[in-house]
Amino acid sequence: xxxxxxxxxxxxxxxxxxxxxxxxxxxxxxxxxxxxxxxxxxxxxxxxxxxxxxxxxxxxxxxxxxxxxxxxxxxxxxxxx
Numbered sequence: 001x002x003x004x005x006x007x008x009x010x011x012x013x014x015x016x017x018x019x020x021x022x023x024x025x026x027x028x029x030x031x032x033x034x035x036x037x038x039x040x041x042x043x044x045x046x047x048x049x050x051x052x053x054x055x056x057x058x059x060x061x062x063x064x065x066x067x068x069x070x071x072x073x074x075x076x077x078x079x080x081x
Contacts, residue, residue: 005053005079008063012046014071021066028062
């Protein structure tokens with residue numbers, strides 16, 4: 001199966017959705033290379049970047065499920081590899 005390297009950028013405006021994000025990231029942990037989270041208190045948001053190496057279907061599913069949570073936005077950028 002062909003995999004792609006990508007970064008999923010997540011903006012969290014609703015702190016109550018953090019548990020749901022963490023549950024999803026645990027569920028997809030086999031595809032995750034690394035994660036970085038930065039709280040931006042001045043704007044009351046959290047910025048999370050997730051580096052992944054997975055099939056297109058898995059990446060799409062993770063982005064979709066995270067982005068469907070209340071107060072959460074997610075977008076993916078793909079490496080040209």
